Amino acid sequence: MKRYGQYCPVARAAEILAERWTLLVVRELLWGEDRFSAIARGVPRMSPSLLATRLRELQRTGLVCREIVDGEPRYRLTPAGQELRPLLEQMGAWGARWMHELRPDEFDPTLLMVDIRRDSQPARMPEKATTVQIHFRDAPPGQQRWWLVLSRAGGADVCDTDPGFPISIWLETEVSTLTRIWMGDMSWSAALRHELLSLAGETAACRALPGWLDASPFAAVERAPVPLRR
Secondary structure (H helix, E strand, O other): OOOOOOOOHHHHHHHHHOOOOHHHHHHHHHOOOOOHHHHHHHOOOOOHHHHHHHHHHHHHHOOEEEEEEOOEEEEEEOHHHHOOHHHHHHHHHHHHHHOOOOOHHHOOHHHHHHHHHHOOOHHHOOOOOEEEEEEEOOOOOOOOEEEEEEEOOOEEEEEOOOOOOOOOEEEEEOHHHHHHHHOOOOOHHHHHHOOOEEEEEOHHHHHHHHHHHOOOOOOOOOOOOOOOOO
């Protein structure tokens, strides 16, 4: 761990939290992921070996505890780690307000689908399970097709292989378009009007889809008129 050599509490906290990837690992744990594979899916550009190193470091500092459940390691935040929730929520709101212009390399279909799954609101979902097939025209091979199974009982279940259920909605778009919709920077109606997104299938389900998926918790954050330069 790199040390700043200062008594300042900000400096001491930064010694643990400012290491690259650390806050994103904490984010995944705060969002409810406790398996190594599930945490890794939320940080797809982080190597498994580095993730393992960060988890060990967080255990050593006392932010994370490791338990064996049914023969499988599970990772959970300690009370000190849980106390970081308002900090990360405030950082997310600050980032949405002041750094809302996204770079081309920041559009990630895997992370987008993970976010949609965990931030979904089951109460908004259809009573009967409905399957949506998504085709990302611009995604890398192997990440172009996804399936969402939406239901009030199960929320949003995300699959990267065909679950075998009848398809009610076919959605075709680009990762950047659905990301901007999810983040609140573009409306469904605007995407459809400008032919950036197409929906086909059961008419009632297509009309209801925007309400079923809702948006990111950061979508409601007011954007600064002039974003920070990156």
